[in-house]
Amino acid sequence: MGSPIIFIKSVEQSRLRSGLVLGSSPSGLTNYFYQVGRAVPIKIGVGSGFPDKLSLSGFTDSNPHRLLTVRKLSGQRVNSGLTLRMHTIKISHLSKHFRIYKKAPGLIGSFRSFFKREYELSKAVDDISFSIEQGELVGFIGPNGAGKTTTLKCLSGLIYPSSGSVEVLGYTPFERNHAFLKQIALVMGQKNQLWWDLPALDSFLLYKEIYDISDADFKKTVADLSDLMGLHDNLTVQVRKLSLGQRMKCELAAQLLHKPKILFLDEPTIGLDLVVQQRMRSFIKEYNKKHTSTILLTSHYMDDVKELCKRVIIINHGKLLYDGKLSDIISKHTQRKKITVMFEYPVERVSLEKIAPIVSYEGERVVFEVEKDTTATLTNNLLSHYQVRDLTIEEPQIEEIIAKVFSSQTV
Amino acid sequence: MKWFRIIGLQFEEILEYKLKSLVWLLLPVMNNLTLILFWTGAVFQKGEQTPLNSLTTYYFLMTICGLFLSSHVEYEVSELHIKRGGLINYLLKPISYYWMQLFEELPHRVLQAFYAVLIVGCIAVVTKSNLTLIIRPETFPLIVSIFIMGYLLSYTIKLSLAFLAFWIKEIGGISELFMIVSIIFSGGLLPIPLYPEVLKNIAHSLPFIYVGYFPVTSIQGLYSVEALLHILGMQIVWYMGILAVNRIMWVYGLRQFTAVGQ
Numbered sequence: 001m002g003s004p005i006i007f008i009k010s011v012e013q014s015r016l017r018s019g020l021v022l023g024s025s026p027s028g029l030t031n032y033f034y035q036v037g038r039a040v041p042i043k044i045g046v047g048s049g050f051p052d053k054l055s056l057s058g059f060t061d062s063n064p065h066r067l068l069t070v071r072k073l074s075g076q077r078v079n080s081g082l083t084l085r086m087h088t089i090k091i092s093h094l095s096k097h098f099r100i101y102k103k104a105p106g107l108i109g110s111f112r113s114f115f116k117r118e119y120e121l122s123k124a125v126d127d128i129s130f131s132i133e134q135g136e137l138v139g140f141i142g143p144n145g146a147g148k149t150t151t152l153k154c155l156s157g158l159i160y161p162s163s164g165s166v167e168v169l170g171y172t173p174f175e176r177n178h179a180f181l182k183q184i185a186l187v188m189g190q191k192n193q194l195w196w197d198l199p200a201l202d203s204f205l206l207y208k209e210i211y212d213i214s215d216a217d218f219k220k221t222v223a224d225l226s227d228l229m230g231l232h233d234n235l236t237v238q239v240r241k242l243s244l245g246q247r248m249k250c251e252l253a254a255q256l257l258h259k260p261k262i263l264f265l266d267e268p269t270i271g272l273d274l275v276v277q278q279r280m281r282s283f284i285k286e287y288n289k290k291h292t293s294t295i296l297l298t299s300h301y302m303d304d305v306k307e308l309c310k311r312v313i314i315i316n317h318g319k320l321l322y323d324g325k326l327s328d329i330i331s332k333h334t335q336r337k338k339i340t341v342m343f344e345y346p347v348e349r350v351s352l353e354k355i356a357p358i359v360s361y362e363g364e365r366v367v368f369e370v371e372k373d374t375t376a377t378l379t380n381n382l383l384s385h386y387q388v389r390d391l392t393i394e395e396p397q398i399e400e401i402i403a404k405v406f407s408s409q410t411v
Numbered sequence: 412m413k414w415f416r417i418i419g420l421q422f423e424e425i426l427e428y429k430l431k432s433l434v435w436l437l438l439p440v441m442n443n444l445t446l447i448l449f450w451t452g453a454v455f456q457k458g459e460q461t462p463l464n465s466l467t468t469y470y471f472l473m474t475i476c477g478l479f480l481s482s483h484v485e486y487e488v489s490e491l492h493i494k495r496g497g498l499i500n501y502l503l504k505p506i507s508y509y510w511m512q513l514f515e516e517l518p519h520r521v522l523q524a525f526y527a528v529l530i531v532g533c534i535a536v537v538t539k540s541n542l543t544l545i546i547r548p549e550t551f552p553l554i555v556s557i558f559i560m561g562y563l564l565s566y567t568i569k570l571s572l573a574f575l576a577f578w579i580k581e582i583g584g585i586s587e588l589f590m591i592v593s594i595i596f597s598g599g600l601l602p603i604p605l606y607p608e609v610l611k612n613i614a615h616s617l618p619f620i621y622v623g624y625f626p627v628t629s630i631q632g633l634y635s636v637e638a639l640l641h642i643l644g645m646q647i648v649w650y651m652g653i654l655a656v657n658r659i660m661w662v663y664g665l666r667q668f669t670a671v672g673q
Contacts, residue, residue: 098669153670158499160666174665178505186503191502195420197427202420209413210506 030139088262088294089132094164095318096150097127098150107194124150126318127164134261135292137284139309140324141288141299143406148298149188152264155296156186168262182211184215185255193251200250201235206255211258225253228283252280256287263287265297269304281307303397316406333401337375338394339368344387355381404409413506414514415598421518440530443474446600465631467540469602471531472627477599479524480558480622482566483517488573489582496670508661513566520562545632556628560646565622567650568593571657577664597623618649 100122101256103113125147132138142148153159154166155337157173157180166173171180194203201222208218226232229249234242242250252268265284269277285308299305303310312329314322318375338359346363356368356378370378375393382388447470490497501508535542543577546554572589576582594600598620603611614620625642628634634642 153499156503158502158670159668176502181503181505184503186499193503195424197424198420202423206413206416206420207504209416210504 002076006400032305088134088136088164088169089130089133089296090167091151092129092165092167093127094125094129094151094166095123095127095162096147096154096159097162098122098124123318125154125161125315128315128318128320129164130313130320130323132294132296134294135288136311137288137295137297137309139299139305139312140296140315141305141312142315142404146314146316148285149266150318151315152186152266152296152298156184156264158186170196180396182258183257184262184264185258186258186264187252187255187266187268189248189270191251192239192247194254196240197238200239200242200254201234203239203254204235207254207257213258215370221257221259222253225256226288229253229279245272248272248280249276252283257311259291259293259294261291263293263295265295265299267299268297269299269301277301277303284308302402306398314402314405320404329405330395330401333393333404336369336374337372338396339370339375339378339382340390340392341366341368341382341386341388342390344389347386360403414510417514418518421515422522425518425522438532439474439477440527441488443470443477444534446470464557465543466602467535467557468542468631469627470544471506471535471540472544472630473599473623474531475524475527476558476561476627477623479520480561480565480626482516482520482562482569484512484566485569485573485582485586488512488570489576489586493576493664494580498668499670502665507581509570509657513563516566521657523608544630544659545630546630547632549636550629550632550634550639553636553643554626556643557626557629557639557646560627560643560650561622562652564618564646564653567653567657568618568622571653571660574657574660574664577660577667593619593622594621598627599623602628621646621649 099119101113102118102120103109106292116193128147128151140148140151150159154161155168157168157172157176160174160327169180169183171177173180194200195206204218204222207213213221222235226235231246231249231253234246234250237246239247239250248268248271249377252370255263268284269280272280281304282299284295287293288308295308297304302310309326311318311324312322312326314329339356343364345364347366349358349361352361352366356374358366358368359369360367368378379391382391436666450466450470492501498508501511504511534540543649572582575585579585596614596617598614603620603624606614614624621642625646629639629642639662
């Protein structure tokens with residue numbers, strides 16, 4: 001048999017870009033080479049037959065998840081179970097450096113810099129690597145200037161990386177392929193993307209045209225988003241006359257009209273009141289679940305991260321500090337617990353110190369810090385030997401844990 | 412359809428600020444009225460009448476055509492989009508920035524030209540000026556094409572100028588200097604034939620003459636079909652060359668873009 005030609009259904013094909021994909025049959029005996037192009041046909045260059053099942057590997061990584069439907073060019077369905085799993089987002093050794101102009105303060109500094117300017121290299125992102133699979137909702141956290149927004153800008157194709165590779169949905173973001181841009185959205189908190197002097201609905205109508213959204217889809221999506229976010233009364237009001245919360249909801253809705261598969265959320269709840277924050281979180285969670293979209297979220301509000309993200313990526317000074325489950329980092333840093341006891345009467349410090357280390361002593365109110373495993377023993381001990389009015393056991397707040405990670409630069 | 416939507420939205424936005432457009436319009440009108448007054452004084456002293464009518468027509472038409480054909484994208488693109496980072500709103504959309512900007516600006520040009528026709532018409536009636544327009548049926552499509560190419564040329568030049576902001580953040584001074592040069596060599600100050608030989612030669616070797624002088628004089632009926640075809644051809648040549656430079660600047664400029672401020 002000659003080189004058969006297969007093609008991948010259009011929806012999936014848009015994820016693939018030029019390049020060779022090495023495949024092998026389940027028996028592992030035959031290797032196939034697929035020339036993946038922008039056009040539909042994909043040629044198998046080498047092979048002794050078209051196998052019933054193919055498992056592809058080598059498409060830049062070996063962590064497959066996408067299901068592709070492969071057919072012969074004749075249209076005969078050969079195999080609908082062929083799987084090619086790609087990471088939706090893959091960053092490898094990404095660095096972004098900026099040249100920053102430095103000037104000494106005062107007039108002398110100005111004169112000096114007029115003749116000779118001094119520049120400093122700022123490593124906003126410094127050799128970070130991670131990958132995210134479809135449907136994941138990942139928290140991307142770090143203090144101010146850690147490199148979060150720069151990374152998001154590289155991922156959405158806004159800025160060109162200094163080195164390393166970035167791949168999103170199989171595309172190189174910076175090439176700004178329109179098929180890629182139709183599948184992503186970036187929402188930046190407190191940044192306006194809607195037309196300032198016109199009602200949000202006018203901007204929505206423009207986006208409808210830009211993203212080629214059908215009338216029916218547009219009506220349904222706007223209605224759904226309005227219901228979910230309570231936007232009905234806001235859509236026909238000039239954007240500049242909306243409150244920050246109302247505007248943020250409109251901004252988010254505008255970026256979701258084309259149902260992006262990947263959503264980059266940069267501080268989406270910044271400046272919003274608690275009620276609106278909660279609504280935004282519920283909405284993001286719902287959207288992620290409903291559309292199996294991949295969401296990368298940066299936020300300084302740990303409540304956002306706690307409520308939405310199972311996985312977190314922590315960066316600081318452009319370096320990746322941690323990539324893993326949020327629960328793991330919490331349990332790692334909660335080996336010790338604080339027990340606050342209110343006694344009925346003041347108890348001598350000396351006697352209490354024999355039981356456990358004291359963090360603070362105020363006579364009737366004493367705070368102990370103990371190993372997690374000994375909490376029950378200590379509590380029993382206190383309750384059986386003293387008259388206790390109140391007793392509370394606290395784990396360190398997630399904010400404390402993250403702050404500790406930021407300052408220690410280790411996890 | 413999306414381009415119509417953009418044009419529609421721009422009109423909606425312009426109508427939000429009714430007076431802004433009118434104020435901007437009055438600047439070139441006043442400038443050209445000053446020039447007309449100057450020439451009126453000069454020609455009356457010599458006791459000649461005929462060139463004055465032709466000059467008045469020229470300046471009135473230059474006002475209208477200048478408002479329609481001279482693009483002013485440089486501030487928005489260099490300052491608001493590149494320097495302050497507003498470009499990200501465009502980069503995130505699956506749409507061409509070049510055409511998006513063009514269709515965002517076009518309504519401003521059309522509206523200003525419309526206002527200019529009304530105001531210049533009123534001034535001409537009040538001052539009893541004879542405005543002479545000669546558009547023959549056989550030249551009409553060519554003149555329309557010259558106007559379209561004139562605008563495209565002006566837009567692409569200004570956009571390229573604005574793209575300098577990718578490398579040098581502050582282009583205000585360059586922009587002012589560029590404007591003066593373009594006014595002089597597009598015939599905004601004087602009709603080109605009245606220039607000294609050296610300046611005339613320079614004007615003919617620069618693209619600005621195809622944005623101002625030639626479109627204006629083409630509706631004064633100064634050219635044959637062959638001459639109009641030549642003007643159009645030269646506009647296309649200039650446009651293709653500047654567009655190529657513009658595309659190269661865009662590709663390399665984006666690599667410098669830091670999206671700072673956003």
